[in-house]
Amino acid sequence: MLLELLFFLVAAAMALKLLRRKFVPMPSSTSILHSHATSFGFKEVREEQKSEMVAYVFDSVALKYDLMNDIMSAGLHRLWKDRFVSKLNVFPGMKHIDMAGGTGDVAFRVFDKIKRNKTPMHHHHDDLQEQTQIYICDINPNMLNVGKKRAMERGIGEDESLSWLEEDAEALRFGDNSIDSYTIAFGIRNVTHMDKALAEAYRVLKPGGRFLCLELTRVKIPVFKELYDLFSFTVIPAVGKLVTGDQDSYQYLIESIRRFPPQETFASMIAEAGFKKVEYENILGGVVAIHSGLKL
Numbered sequence: 001m002l003l004e005l006l007f008f009l010v011a012a013a014m015a016l017k018l019l020r021r022k023f024v025p026m027p028s029s030t031s032i033l034h035s036h037a038t039s040f041g042f043k044e045v046r047e048e049q050k051s052e053m054v055a056y057v058f059d060s061v062a063l064k065y066d067l068m069n070d071i072m073s074a075g076l077h078r079l080w081k082d083r084f085v086s087k088l089n090v091f092p093g094m095k096h097i098d099m100a101g102g103t104g105d106v107a108f109r110v111f112d113k114i115k116r117n118k119t120p121m122h123h124h125h126d127d128l129q130e131q132t133q134i135y136i137c138d139i140n141p142n143m144l145n146v147g148k149k150r151a152m153e154r155g156i157g158e159d160e161s162l163s164w165l166e167e168d169a170e171a172l173r174f175g176d177n178s179i180d181s182y183t184i185a186f187g188i189r190n191v192t193h194m195d196k197a198l199a200e201a202y203r204v205l206k207p208g209g210r211f212l213c214l215e216l217t218r219v220k221i222p223v224f225k226e227l228y229d230l231f232s233f234t235v236i237p238a239v240g241k242l243v244t245g246d247q248d249s250y251q252y253l254i255e256s257i258r259r260f261p262p263q264e265t266f267a268s269m270i271a272e273a274g275f276k277k278v279e280y281e282n283i284l285g286g287v288v289a290i291h292s293g294l295k296l
Contacts (some may be wrong), residue, residue: 010203011105014114027223028074032123039195044131056074061243064243064244065103066103066105069255069291070249071198071236071239071276072216072236072250072253075173076284078105080211080214080283081105081109083186083283084106084183084185084212085106085109085110087290087292088110088183088210088212089181090110090117090181092114092116092118092131092132093131094114094132094133095132095133095178095180095199096110096132096133096135096170096181096183097174097181097182097204097234098134098135098136098137098182098184099108099137099169099182099183099187099201100138100139100184100185100186100187100188101147101151101183102136102140102143102144102146102147102184103147104151105185106138106183106185106214107136107162108150109132110134111159111161111162114132114134115145115265132160133163134161135152135163135165135167136164136165137165137167137169137172138165138200139167139168139169140166143236144164144165144166147164149229150161150211156276164295169184169188169191169196169197170192170197170200171196172203172204173271174204175201175204177204177205178204178207179204179209180205180209181209181211181212182209182211182212183204183212183214184201184212184214185212185213185214185215186214186215187258188213188215189215189257190256191287194261194269195206198269198272198273199273200273202273202274202275202295205295206295207295208296209295210292210296211270211275211294212290212291212292213266213290213291213292213293214289215255215260215266215288215291216260216287217257217266217282217288217289218260218262218263218264218286220286221286222287225285228287232254235252236294237251248278263280263282263291266291267280270291270292273293275294275295276293276295277292277293278292279292280292
């Protein structure tokens, strides 16, 4: 029985590799980037072009961003974000940045967790408003508008503890050592210079502050990886076109995942930015990973 199972898995992997060659695009052999060039999916573009091209993608998907995440993750992104925020130590009066968080998905979870964890001396909602600041930061104003609308629908649109800010992850307008914690979910792979974004996160965090990143990453299980690639490159763009009328944006998002550094490499980048106790957790075989680091 074990031999038959092994034979089946090997045969399945070989078949999937053949399908992958036919249907799954790969970065070209000339994808070593020239100076002042960066990647936009599998394409090589000039650095100044990438931010404009990424902005176009998110302008296109902003109104259907939740639907986009449901398509790309089969709805699992909600559970991943729950797990992500569960790793965050919160307290009333904290100053928190959620970068690339325009739609509020992570920020609302942080807000709710602070309300649940408030101590008896902070039992009034007004205290939470006066002391806590959750900065929802995004470079794209359309994404922020979606988040503001969602906040109104949740009845917290006027809450003073929520601030909606148009910010560039590579050049934050916050003071040094001013923030207690920093999260970024499904956003860092879209910045032009990840090292600059990590350096900025480190700069604004207070000593003892925590950096958390949730990102779609590299699947580690061989047969599952082949299946996931096939699903990603064939099903997701096609469904994206069917549901939203926009195939190219989904194609870019899938390609950007494949260009994102492996988990170990990204952990090293976080450490190089100055963070200590860097670690990561793979979820669903590495479909997503949560990276964390402390500023000590």
